[in-house]
Each structure stands twice: as C-alpha cells, then as structure tokens.
Amino acid sequence: MATTTSESPEQTRQIAARFAAHLPPACVVAVSGELGAGKTHFIQGAARALGFADTVTSPTFTLVHEYPTPQGPIFHVDLYRIASPIEAASLGLDETFAAGRATFIEWPERLGPDLPDDALRVHIRIAGDTRREIDLPTPLARP
Numbered sequence: 617m618a619t620t621t622s623e624s625p626e627q628t629r630q631i632a633a634r635f636a637a638h639l640p641p642a643c644v645v646a647v648s649g650e651l652g653a654g655k656t657h658f659i660q661g662a663a664r665a666l667g668f669a670d671t672v673t674s675p676t677f678t679l680v681h682e683y684p685t686p687q688g689p690i691f692h693v694d695l696y697r698i699a700s701p702i703e704a705a706s707l708g709l710d711e712t713f714a715a716g717r718a719t720f721i722e723w724p725e726r727l728g729p730d731l732p733d734d735a736l737r738v739h740i741r742i743a744g745d746t747r748r749e750i751d752l753p754t755p756l757a758r759p
C-alpha cells in the first residue's frame with residue numbers, strides 16, 4: 617500500500633488514470649472513503665484511462681452503471697443505499713465482476729464478506745478542503 621496526496625479533483629482523476637493503466641483483466645476495485653471523499657472523481661479518471669470518453673456520474677437511481685470501452689465494459693457500482701450484505705448478495709454482482717473489464721465499487725464495505733478476496737483496495741481520506749490522501753495497492757502505485 618502506498619499513499620499519494622491529491623490537491624484537486626483533476627489530480628485525483630490523474631492519479632486514478634495512472635492506477636488504471638496497470639489493472640489486470642476482470643478486476644474488482646473497491647473504492648472506499650467517506651461522503652464527498654472523491655470516490656466518483658477517482659472512478660471518472662480510471663474509466664477515462666480505460667477508454668470510456670463519456671461522462672461518469674454517481675449511480676444514484678441505479679446501483680450499477682455500465683461504461684463501454686474497446687476492451688469490454690467497465691462497471692461502476694454504488695452501494696450507498698444498500699442496507700445490508702444480505703441485500704448486496706441478491707444483486708448478482710458475481711456475474712458483473714466476471715463480465716467486466718474492471719468493476720469499481722463505491723461503499724464496498726456494504727458488501728461485507730461478498731467483496732471478492734482479490735479485490736484491489738483504494739481508500740480516499742479527506743485531508744483538507746481540496747486535499748485528499750489516496751491509498752493505492754503498492755504494485756499498482758508506481759507511475
């Protein structure tokens with residue numbers, strides 16, 4: 617695990633883009649952090665780097681958004697409104713994980729033990745108005 621500091625939303629997207637360039641196929645990326653930490657901005661940057669040119673927004677009304685890319689779909693899952701791991705288990709996310717070029721999950725702790733063991737874990741901490749500390753898995757943290 618390595619910690620990187622971001623000073624702006626744009627820098628968070630750039631850090632995510634560098635991270636995404638090293639992602640293995642069909643990986644699951646758990647993006648945790650409190651409300652407004654920058655999880656959605658991070659996923660925007662990653663999705664762009666993986667080839668999705670359109671706009672990424674937080675999936676508020678649907679739990680799962682799908683973004684097509686030349687290398688297969690990226691899935692963006694937001695479990696904020698999920699109350700329990702039991703409810704999460706009913707979502708059939710295993711198929712999503714298998715089908716995705718990559719699947720990014722906001723509020724991954726809501727999945728409980730159903731978060732895959734090999735999920736890559738990104739954590740964002742608010743460290744000031746525009747400062748964020750981003751923990752990335754070490755093998756993927758290098759530029």
Ligand SMILES: Nc1ncnc2c1ncn2[C@@H]1O[C@H](COP(=O)(O)OP(=O)(O)OP(=O)(O)O)[C@@H](O)[C@H]1O
Nearest residue numbers: 622623624625628651652653654655656657746748
């Ligand atoms: N360095 C930074 N990186 C990312 N976002 C930042 C940064 N500095 C300020 N912000 C602001 O923090 C907010 C982050 O919003 P974002 O929707 O990405 O958070 P989130 O973690 O997805 O929140 P939620 O839990 O509500 O889904 C935005 O308003 C953004 O402008």
Ligand SMILES: [Mg+2]
Nearest residue numbers: 655656674722
């Ligand atoms: Mg969000």
